[in-house]
Amino acid sequence: MKGLLNSRGGACLFMAFLLHLRLCCGTCPCEDPSLCNPISGTRDFEVFVFQVGGESWKFYDWSQVTTVATFGKYDPELMCYAHSRGSRIVLKGDVSVKEIVDPAFRAAWIDQKVQLAKKQYMDGINIDIEQMVAKSSAEYYALTALVKETTEAFHREIPGSQVTFDVAWSPKCIDRRCYNYTGIADSCDFVFVMSYDEQSQVWTDCIARANAPYNQTLTGYDNYIHMGINPKKLVMGVPWYGYDYSCLSLSKAHVCSIKEVSFRGAPCSDAAGRQFPYKVIMNWANISMSGILWDEEQKAPYFEYLDPHGTIHQVWYDNPRSISLKAAYVKERGLRGIGMWNGDCLNYTGGSVAQQQTKAMWEALRPQ
Ligand SMILES: *[C@@H]1O[C@H](CO)[C@@H](O)[C@H](O)[C@H]1NC(C)=O
Ligand SMILES: *[C@@H]1O[C@H](CO)[C@@H](O)[C@H](O)[C@H]1NC(C)=O
Ligand SMILES: *[C@@H]1O[C@H](CO)[C@@H](O)[C@H](O)[C@H]1NC(C)=O
Ligand SMILES: CC(=O)N[C@H]1CO[C@H](CO)[C@@H](O)[C@@H]1O
Numbered sequence: 001m002k003g004l005l006n007s008r009g010g011a012c013l014f015m016a017f018l019l020h021l022r023l024c025c026g027t028c029p030c031e032d033p034s035l036c037n038p039i040s041g042t043r044d045f046e047v048f049v050f051q052v053g054g055e056s057w058k059f060y061d062w063s064q065v066t067t068v069a070t071f072g073k074y075d076p077e078l079m080c081y082a083h084s085r086g087s088r089i090v091l092k093g094d095v096s097v098k099e100i101v102d103p104a105f106r107a108a109w110i111d112q113k114v115q116l117a118k119k120q121y122m123d124g125i126n127i128d129i130e131q132m133v134a135k136s137s138a139e140y141y142a143l144t145a146l147v148k149e150t151t152e153a154f155h156r157e158i159p160g161s162q163v164t165f166d167v168a169w170s171p172k173c174i175d176r177r178c179y180n181y182t183g184i185a186d187s188c189d190f191v192f193v194m195s196y197d198e199q200s201q202v203w204t205d206c207i208a209r210a211n212a213p214y215n216q217t218l219t220g221y222d223n224y225i226h227m228g229i230n231p232k233k234l235v236m237g238v239p240w241y242g243y244d245y246s247c248l249s250l251s252k253a254h255v256c257s258i259k260e261v262s263f264r265g266a267p268c269s270d271a272a273g274r275q276f277p278y279k280v281i282m283n284w285a286n287i288s289m290s291g292i293l294w295d296e297e298q299k300a301p302y303f304e305y306l307d308p309h310g311t312i313h314q315v316w317y318d319n320p321r322s323i324s325l326k327a328a329y330v331k332e333r334g335l336r337g338i339g340m341w342n343g344d345c346l347n348y349t350g351g352s353v354a355q356q357q358t359k360a361m362w363e364a365l366r367p368q
Pocket of ligand 1: 144180182183184
């Protein structure tokens, strides 16, 4: 190949190459065209941020962010900015598990995602499939194949790109999602463990509990690691949101019994509550009748308030204290990194108190 570019044929090839770039990818929207190059190389510690829309990405702590998964509308300005900070920006991938049983369908789906990522100058894809899959079903095998083929295609077509997959807080068929976890972890760059919604299936007392109790969260990682998954393939996802439950009754010991709402076979679920971002919960903490309490067993904050109809609510969430404890485990156990659902749950435009709360949430991600 050496010397080819000096010949006329080489120049011609080079022109064809430029033309191909234009045709396949459109014009680079960044002021500095080099910002359209994919990000390559890995950083020691991943900070994986889900972005769901709006402009609050402008206020993220970019000194930490390594990957932004865009679950909202594509924003070229965000892509250019992320690249200027050396951060990857990745697509969302979701597809019906029934369809991917067909290898031709999978190939077409993957090709479409690769082309979209190229067109938008993105650095990979986060596959977020939260559908039910039965162990050893056709879908079970197809899902592992999908992850493997997606990773191969992205790595081949976009050098340095990243393919990740979202899994529940534990590998024990949570929400009837029985996947080949080791096969999937082996077939992608890493899995993002959604260590939240941990009360989606409650088989014991139907009471309000923490979204991501410390012990339950750690048990999930222990299970993944015991099945043979390398800790460096695991990124811990923490919640930047919590649940508000209406209590049917509230005991003196702060036990809030809740309505039985079943979910995927379990009689009781966090579906009885409503999710709210941290920034909203912080506004109420102030009007709570209990003040902010701390549950020592679950290592999580909570509080109670009375609504205008006279119903008592109990609110469970995560704050810098509960998140720091989990971040310490990330370091101690040598996981690949940390991330959150989602980066837009904080108040980035409020007064000094809100700013301080927002800063503390980002700081809590840094393992001490
Ligand atoms: C999981 O996937 C891997 C890789 O495809 C395969 O070797 C292994 O047999 C699968 N395990 C199970 C339990 O299906
Ligand atoms: C979690 O709780 C169980 C039972 O209370 C206990 O045996 C176990 O040691 C705890 N695990 C961790 C990681 O704290
Ligand atoms: C952000 O904080 C300010 C106070 O500093 C408050 O007025 C505003 O409602 C908060 N925004 C949200 C979305 O909670
Ligand atoms: C009743 C109460 O806790 N009020 C507090 C609400 O929040 C502001 C700002 O954080 C405090 O200054 C108040 O004391």
